[in-house]
Amino acid sequence: SQQGEEDPQALSIQEGENATMNCSYKTSINNLQWYRQNSGRGLVHLILIRSNEREKHSGRLRVTLDTSKKSSSLLITASRAADTASYFCATGSNYQLIWGAGTKLIIKP
Amino acid sequence: NAGVMQNPRHLVRRRGQEARLRCSPMKGHSHVYWYRQLPEEGLKFMVYLQKENIIDESGMPKERFSAEFPKEGPSILRIQQVVRGDSAAYFCASSPGQGVSETQYFGPGTRLLVL
Numbered sequence: 001s002q003q004g005e006e007d008p009q010a011l012s013i014q015e016g017e018n019a020t021m022n023c024s025y026k027t028s029i030n031n032l033q034w035y036r037q038n039s040g041r042g043l044v045h046l047i048l049i050r051s052n053e054r055e056k057h058s059g060r061l062r063v064t065l066d067t068s069k070k071s072s073s074l075l076i077t078a079s080r081a082a083d084t085a086s087y088f089c090a091t092g093s094n095y096q097l098i099w100g101a102g103t104k105l106i107i108k109p
Numbered sequence: 110n111a112g113v114m115q116n117p118r119h120l121v122r123r124r125g126q127e128a129r130l131r132c133s134p135m136k137g138h139s140h141v142y143w144y145r146q147l148p149e150e151g152l153k154f155m156v157y158l159q160k161e162n163i164i165d166e167s168g169m170p171k172e173r174f175s176a177e178f179p180k181e182g183p184s185i186l187r188i189q190q191v192v193r194g195d196s197a198a199y200f201c202a203s204s205p206g207q208g209v210s211e212t213q214y215f216g217p218g219t220r221l222l223v224l
Contacts, residue, residue, distance in 0.1 A: 033212070042200065042217040043152075088151055096165065097142075097213060099151030 005100050006089055012106040019076040021103040023089030024069075031092045032065055034074050036085045037102070043088070046074075079107045111136065113203050113216035114183075121222045122191050130186040130219045134203030141184045142213060143169075143176060146198045158184060191223045 007022045023032070034046040049056045049065045049072065056063045062075040076083055084107045090097040114133040122128050134141050139160050144152040154168040158178035169176065173191075178184040188195055198220050202213035 035215075040220075043215040045212050045214065048212055090152075096154050096157065096168075097144075097152070098154065099144075101149070101151045 006087070006103040008103060009101070010104045010106070012108060013079060015079055015081055015107050015109050017079055019079050019083070019105055019107075021074045021087050021105070023072045023074070023100055025072075025089075025091045025098075026070065027091075029067075029091040032063075032072050033090045033092065033097065034061075034063060034072075035088045035090060037088065038085045046087075076105075079105075081107050081109050083107050113201060113214050115199075115201050115216035115219050117219060118217060119220050119222070121224065123224050124192055125190050128188040128191050128195070128221055128223075130188075130199050130201075130221070131183040132186070132201030132203075132216060133183040134201075135205075135214055138203035138205050138214070140204045140206065140211075141178050142202045142204075143184075143186050144200045144202065146200060146218075148197075152200060155186075188221075191221075193223050196221055196223045 005024050013019055029051055031048055031050045033048045035043040036046055037043045047058050047061055047063050049063050051067055060077045065072045086102040086104050088099055088102045090099045113135055116131050120128055141158045143155040145155055146152045156169045156176045157165040161180050173189045175187045198218045200215050200218045202215045204211040204213050
């Protein structure tokens with residue numbers, strides 16, 4: 001069964017707006033990672049947040065982690081057309097990454 | 110530093126044939142992971158290997174599937190007697206070590222289509 005579940009399944013916003021995606025998981029974790037996948041392509045690692053961290057930034061990305069609620073959010077600020085992709089969260093307990101089904105993000109020009 | 114390489118990028122097989130998928134990890138990485146992705150779904154872990162060792166194959170079907178990571182050369186995921194249900198994208202990832210904070214770097218994937 002899947003560990004992470006992203007919400008929403010699909011999100012369509014105007015270019016320039018902020019996009020927020022959420023991820024919930026079931027068991028305890030060591031870290032949580034967010035990846036992006038462009039249509040038909042491989043996965044690009046975006047950010048890793050450890051279980052003892054609450055917030056992390058990387059450029060226009062902001063990730064939060066709430067271990068008490070077993071949830072994480074990914075915020076993309078000032079979205080661009082190039083941000084159109086599927087976004088996955090993956091939880092790691094050691095080496096094995098367990099993945100959600102992803103959020104499909106569409107940025108409308 | 111080249112990224113993770115996978116070949117072929119696309120593979121078409123008829124039912125009953127064998128599929129061989131190759132993965133060359135990033136330079137300096139000795140840990141390899143294979144994942145399978147069905148359309149509109151997330152990735153599912155299949156197997157984790159280090160050089161010459163299978164560490165965890167709990168996500169790999171017991172029959173028809175095998176994986177290796179020899180001392181020299183790429184990691185190979187082998188599917189014997191393929192069936193239509195094997196059609197999927199197969200991704201390989203590598204990392205320099207095993208640990209809770211290791212980032213896995215992914216290859217572009219091999220898309221297998223079984224006719």
